[in-house]
Amino acid sequence: MSHTAEIPLAPGSESPLELKPLKAADPASVYLRRAKRLEVLAKDSPLADYLELCRRLVAVQAKLAAKEDFGLPPAWDKSEGEPLTDLGPSADSYWQSLLQQLLSELLPQVDESVARVLRLLMQQAPEQLSAWGQALRQGNLSTVPARFSLFLWAAMGLYWSHWAPAVIQRMDQRRVEQQSLCPVCGSHPVASVIVDEPRAGLRYLHCSLCESEWHYIRAHCTCCGHDKEMNLWSLDDYQANVRIESCEACHGYTKMMFLEKAPLMDVAADDLATLMLDSQLNEKGYGATTVNPLLLAHETEDSE
Ligand SMILES: [Zn+2]
Numbered sequence: 339m340s341h342t343a344e345i346p347l348a349p350g351s352e353s354p355l356e357l358k359p360l361k362a363a364d365p366a367s368v369y370l371r372r373a374k375r376l377e378v379l380a381k382d383s384p385l386a387d388y389l390e391l392c393r394r395l396v397a398v399q400a401k402l403a404a405k406e407d408f409g410l411p412p413a414w415d416k417s418e419g420e421p422l423t424d425l426g427p428s429a430d431s432y433w434q435s436l437l438q439q440l441l442s443e444l445l446p447q448v449d450e451s452v453a454r455v456l457r458l459l460m461q462q463a464p465e466q467l468s469a470w471g472q473a474l475r476q477g478n479l480s481t482v483p484a485r486f487s488l489f490l491w492a493a494m495g496l497y498w499s500h501w502a503p504a505v506i507q508r509m510d511q512r513r514v515e516q517q518s519l520c521p522v523c524g525s526h527p528v529a530s531v532i533v534d535e536p537r538a539g540l541r542y543l544h545c546s547l548c549e550s551e552w553h554y555i556r557a558h559c560t561c562c563g564h565d566k567e568m569n570l571w572s573l574d575d576y577q578a579n580v581r582i583e584s585c586e587a588c589h590g591y592t593k594m595m596f597l598e599k600a601p602l603m604d605v606a607a608d609d610l611a612t613l614m615l616d617s618q619l620n621e622k623g624y625g626a627t628t629v630n631p632l633l634l635a636h637e638t639e640d641s642e
């Protein structure tokens with residue numbers, strides 16, 4: 339490994355040279371694993387129908403991620419900030435062509451009420467799709483019709499996750515600082531994962547758009563950076579594989595998934611499956627600082 343990390347390391351770290359501040363994903367295998375996990379979680383879930391729709395959607399993502407032509411590499415910004423934030427019209431035309439393919443693949447697999455939404459989305463003008471896509475990427479979720487958000491994000495995720503690994507290879511990782519938003523594309527994380535490689539208990543935030551992961555020191559708020567008065571919550575015992583870290587300074591919270599204890603977990607799928615934890619934290623006055631791509635339809639439902 340040629341690059342060392344300038345981001346703060348966890349206290350007591352032994353071998354800082356091995357820490358990767360930024361990890362690229364293999365999108366096809368991320369989607370495959372997510373689809374499998376959704377299938378398992380759908381059994382006996384009160385959200386079974388919704389999880390099954392998500393599973394079919396993610397399975398189509400897996401197929402397209404492995405096969406599709408993604409065109410020429412986007413003209414990404416090499417100067418400063420997150421390189422895949424502002425990509426311009428050519429990226430729009432590529433992700434929108436992925437959207438059309440994704441919708442045609444999904445159409446025969448869904449019931450009539452969802453099929454109506456898909457057909458309506460297929461007929462939207464490119465300018466409209468570009469505007470909605472940009473609004474979603476900038477976090478203005480409520481300005482996009484909730485029924486379309488899930489599918490728009492899925493198509494953009496395919497495009498951004500395809501190019502993120504190539505961009506990461508060319509980024510100077512020494513300039514990657516600990517930050518709340520994805521250093522590659524500027525999107526919110528879904529949740530954080532705790533891994534034991536290259537050393538025990540490292541935390542990475544997982545991007546909701548490009549599936550990259552970036553290191554973030556534990557026991558520091560992933561939203562405001564505060565490192566005192568952090569609380570840990572879980573549904574059952576202290577050994578729980580999914581825990582929430584909440585912050586008394588900004589009243590935000592982030593989920594942590596302990597992948598070493600449950601290697602089949604997937605950030606987006608397991609976040610959906612543990613919404614009980616969210617409602618308990620919401621009742622106590624805390625708000626999520628994360629975005630789940632599979633939950634967009636639900637999150638914006640009220641604002642339509
Ligand atoms: Zn990203």
Ligand SMILES: [Zn+2]
Nearest residue numbers: 559562585588
């Ligand atoms: Zn905070």
